[in-house]
Amino acid sequence: MHKPNTLSRFLFHSLRKLLFTWVRTTVHNNTAESLGIQPDKPVCYVLRNRSLSDLMVVEQECRKAGLPRPYAFIHKDRKSGDQAYFYLTQQRGVLLQREHPEAADTLENLLKETEEHPGQDVQLVPVSIFWGRAPDKEQSALKLLFDWNFSLGGRFSKFMAILLHGRQTMVHFNPSMSLRDMVDEGQEHSRTLRKVGRILRVHFRQLRESVIGPDLSHRRILVNGLIHTPQLRKAIEAEAAAQEVTLVEAETKARQYANEIASDYSYPVLRFMDILLTWFWNKLYDGVSINNVEPIKELSQKHSIVYVPCHRSHIDYLLLSYALYYEGLTPPHIAAGINLNMPVVGTILRKGGAFFMRRTFRGNPLYSAVFHEYMHTLSSRGFPIEYFVEGGRSRTGRTLNPKTGMLSISLRSYLRDNRKPVLFVPVYIGYEKLLEVSTYMGELRGKSKKKESPLDVVRTLAALKDQFGKAWINFGNPISMGDFLDKEVPQWQEELSDSFKPEWLKKTTNTLAFNIASEINSAAVINPVNLVSMALLSTPRHALGEQELVLLIEIYLRLLKKSPYSDKTVITDMDGHSVIRYVEKLDVLNKFSDSLGDVYTLDEKTAVMMTYYRNNVLHMFAVPSLLSCLFINNSAMTQREIFRVCSILYPYLKSELFLKWSERGFLKVVAKWLDTLESEGLIISDHEGYYRQPEHSSAQYVTLTVLSRAIAQTLERFFMVISLLISNGSGSIEQEILENQSRDLAQRLSIIHGLNAPEFFDKALFKNFIEQLRLNNVVEITQTNKLNFGNEVKMVADEAFKVLTSEVRHSILQTTKTQPAPIEEH
Template identity: 25%
Template sequence: MVDVLSTRLQEVYAKWETRTDVPREAEESFSRLSLDGLRRVGTQSQRKRLQIREQARKIRANSLIKIKETELLVPAPSNAPTISFKCCTTCTPGSRDSFASIAAQQLQSSGRNLLLVEPGPSLVSKIFKHLSFVYNVKKFDYPRVTHTVLNDERLRDAIHLTAAKAVEEDGVPEREALQDAESRAKQILKMMESSMSDMLLRITAWVLYKLLPFFIKSLVVQQSQIEMLKKADRTGVPLVIVPLHRSHLDYIVITFFMFVNNIRSSLIAAGDNLRIPLFGRILNGLGAYYIKRRIDPVLGKKDILYRATLQTYVMESLRAGHNLEFFIEGGRTRTGKPCLPKAGILSIIVEAYLDGTIEDALVVPAAVNYERLVDGNFIREQLGQPKQMETFGNAIRAIWSTIRGNYGIVKVNMCEPFSLKEMVRFIDIQLAKQGSVAKPVEKPLKNTMSTSSLFGTDVMDDEHKQLVESLGRHVVYDAANASPIMSTNLVAFILLNKYRDGCTMDELVDIFNSLRQELEAAGKDLAFCGESLDIINHALTILGPGLVKQQRQEVMRKMVDQTTRKEFVTAITPISILPNVVELAYYSNGVICHYVMDSIVVSALYATLKTEINDPRAIAENDLTVFHNSLSEKARALCDILKYEFIFTQPCQDLEDTIANAIQRLVHSGIIRTCEENLLEEEQWSRRFAKTFDDSSDEEAAVVYASKKIKYKLNLEPESSGRMEFLHTVLRPLIDTYTFSAFTLRKIVGRSLTERDLVQEIFVEIKTNLDRGIVNYGESLSVDTIRNAVKTFEKWNVLECHPQEKTKIYYLKDEYDNDTAANAVFESIDTFKWTRTIN
């Protein structure tokens, strides 16, 4: 199966790689060139191919030398699972392998380009293959639920409650108030509900077959995932597709994927900002139902009628047998990292199961990734400028610009569906084991709607909120783990975190190969194959000169016979200045989740050893050591700081175990070494004794006791030291943002600011220090990260939030409203900025 995958992916890669040799602009201009012009273009193309071949020859020669001088390593056997992204064995063991048919197992390794259609046997199907294929796709009924929604008891109660409030607050006559409430409910539903049309789906699919190849080379899905989802759809249980959100193209791609594979298309939750002329109607006919971006017009005052209409519509759609799709992050990620889950729609689906509206649902985490982001970039928004609203003119310009671009390949990954019933039961059991749910601290001025249901916290207890939050975090974690890693992601990650000042092509190929092997061994989905040099050149072409600069430089290379020879090398340098670096960081962040725990531990290691790590005497004596419990404690503290940036573990896992696993990876890679000799004989015996038993409380006690005494020594050899610096750099931009966000707290002592003004004040502080050279990373200037830092301080009870009409007012709590306390918060984060200055 591995051989089949390798062969198939190489064929796909060859198809789109050959199409990128000559830019589209050059192809369009061939007809306008003279004979001499054509010859020049051909000569330039041939020269470029020769240069690439020469680079490949040199790299292979260097690799042969390394092979001869190093020990032969026996490759470990492949442990690739039958289905790449199975559901959790702890939470949903009954769902695992439920949809893994024999056919899916056999097709596991084959990737399928959905843009390619096999012509049928007839002459007509050969000439009009796309039209014929679309015509023969299976037809589904998509019933409207307008009548059942308007007659639902839940919505009727909300109508009467709204009317009663109007009578009480505005003095409106009861009958008139009731009529107004009913009329508004009908209007809300009319503006909200989807008008999915099978005919429009077919027309759109045909258009996409003609349009997508203009700007993407392939749309790839594993055949095993297609078979898995088709089998799940045949169960009759509604599917709930929950993808991460990167682009407006996400819902088009997933709907296209489901339609062409004879899977019932989903109703899709979409923001009402997309209800623009023409395109809004088209999306509505393709399954979109529109939700207001701000459900409550005034903070702290719930629009009960709108909430009830939305909740009833979603629940009745599930009852009618519709599949659903929604983006659990709320909006598109602006940083390239997965966002924390928003619980609104998910809470409705859980409620639909709990109240018996549906017997079960199959939840499918999903991820779509692009070699180049189709929507452009989010530089404006990350640098503090307001979001541009979607308009008809902007949509036309965006489509025209997209069609003329080169966006490489698009990859879709579907995780194994799991039973909502099974997951809810497991979480309920876990909550019951924990006893009573901890009540939140009473904060009368704080807005707590982020994890509440659409009806609000008044009808949703803490246990239910924890259930929905745990489910949401599990889905985001699984989807992030399944997210394809594109060539542009890995190249940008290497350049920003390893070779920020530039490198040669040879150096880039070496580290690319190393990380590629690591990620493959960890079971990550690398959406590229072939020779690393070809992949890197393709990625650099996609990223473009605005993000990465390439130059040919003349160098003098020393030969074996001590002579020197002039050679030309390709120097590659990332554009690490604003605003370009913000966009490059977006691509880099597609990989950061896979290294975040290792980076957490290395940053904690630096913070623990900050008084010694730059001490020449300690370095000379090679005496940089740290105890396991100290390192683990620092790592937990950093996880608490960055808890709004990453989901470090599945909810069913323990953070302490995840940190311990990351420490062991550092031991295995040689960055730190275990000092076994520091254990007493009794402690060594207790560790050996613990390993001989399973599921024993004595074992746990022995391991915990022994682990507190484990000591690690820092390895300062060049290779380990370089790896350590690389991992430390991964989180430094984020730590810098949080550090200077905390520093700004001292400037608001005795003051209150709106959310916008507070974010702007922090932004100016970081920008000032960036200009002074105190902040070293341009991507630290990120509005989304600043807002997450503000959330962290609010969660720590450092900041108080007071909702006021359409904004929020922030001020320091009484115990932190002084310079000493504010400075203590700053120092608790600043300790993780510590870095090495002595090589």
């Protein structure tokens, strides 16, 4: 560190101004508070490589943010104008770079000064500058020359990096590190010096990997590496023996599979997609709202990340990658269905990081081995990965039952090599208006699924004239694979087998899948559209006057804020009036005006579509809606009675809606919601220990009735299955026949009662409920494939009866000829 003279300062600042006529930066973490900088202590910036242009960028950003400047360092024991920065390395020559001796000298001088003056401290602030963000490619001479993010490079390379990538420069300021804290640990001077240097080097390496990713081989090199792994060589030999072909032929087939699967990352394509998608999101949507991403940035520096988002739309792939790139994280390698490997589109997706997989691996052990080995290569080398645990897009708006295949592959890969910790990051993706929603409604009503086509891109562009609101991305609580295994299978490290497929794998994978799905739901977003859909779809005619709609939305918002579903939930900050005005612009509401005011309605087609948005957040209304059903159909109940009904029904609600609580934790949530409903006057407690309905003529009773309808259809489905099961008799019906009968009954009731919701008779929901009955030992399958049951079924029926309206109960009982269960009223 030396004092620059007047001429050098003049030249420095003149060049800085010239540089920023071209350079454009994105800056992360550049406030004194976020950096932990104390104003009364000197700051020294640390840069990874010796570079005048990097120093100019730091100086510029410090000026803009009001931080201490590296070229204007003031300290009580120093003169104004001393430089406050040093470099860890300096490049020598055109290509090579090695340790710069002055870096060690500067750090040692700072450390000695801190040791000699007990009251003195220096705050080291590492700063990373990324001139463009191309993933490294081994043995790529062009990239080694013209991308400064590599471990090699010289002055000419830096000049070209600024010229080519200067308008996409990323600056990362990182939390300050106190030299005083290091000195006070009491170690020898030399050990402290080595420790500080090591911490800085590790920090720069980890941040670099989280931003631009680990080294990325050429696709050809990667495929060659896969083919020669011991595991794949065994699979090739087995294929040759099974198919009676030569090893060369089997290897050729394996190579074809690898090329079919592997992604082909291309930085120019990523840059192009960044520009295109920035335009697209702002043209189609009113921007993208990204929430709870900061913890992921920190964790990504030391973990391999597996992003596991919900799947709502084909553009989910693009949206999440764009959000991560925008936030300074490495876009992941994305598992995509082979159906998306279309001409042109497939090539673009592959170069954007997509790798393709077939829908089934059955009957093809060689393909399975190649895919497993490819996944293991990505994970063990620290690449972020993304796949959709639901398998396909949700047609109903609900989170679907997870498909465990990819999770099983990830677990088995971790069992082979668990040196680097792996995190699953659940991601909620929500849209205020979805491109494919009309297609989904058609499929639910029986239309065949349309095959993907490149023309879909043209159709998407044709939709740009419509209003689609915002897109939302919300990151949930990460799940550590190591911690999860320690909890579920404490002995997992001692039970590893050569096949890496232990007996407990299936059960453990199922548990992991459910945890991920429930964490996705915990990160759901309450946006204006799903609030309006929840309100209007809960009214008999899907219509409300403006004032009534405003009051209902604001009650919903108060309830959700008093008893939030989770700490990751995001709730719109609009009031009731603003919510309605916002949704009006999206052209999903019909408004009729007369002398008494405005009335908002949903026509038949729009009402069906709005069920999709309601279902996005149905789980958040599950508990208050269940309690509302109880109090609409029972005049008074004790807390004990409420807990009993809720405890019996909860496992089935939990399974269908992926609720996050344990059974004991659920009762605490029920108790909290009782207090919340009481605070709004929706239920009343008395000195006798009963909770009671409000007066039938009151506005609170009307609100309670509307709130009860959110979960009513789910409870009706439960009772339909139970009633049909009892009607057929124990040991008399197969599961598939019961599923079909349940679907037919639901369709009948939807006609009788005007239920315009396709998911009401979704066969998958009935199948899931019957499976849950089996898991809870309420029913069992006999050797003749019939369903056997005992008195537990009657108990579930009795409790389900208490939450259904008399009209629905009568319709179900008349159709199934089941005897009504007695209802106790107080």
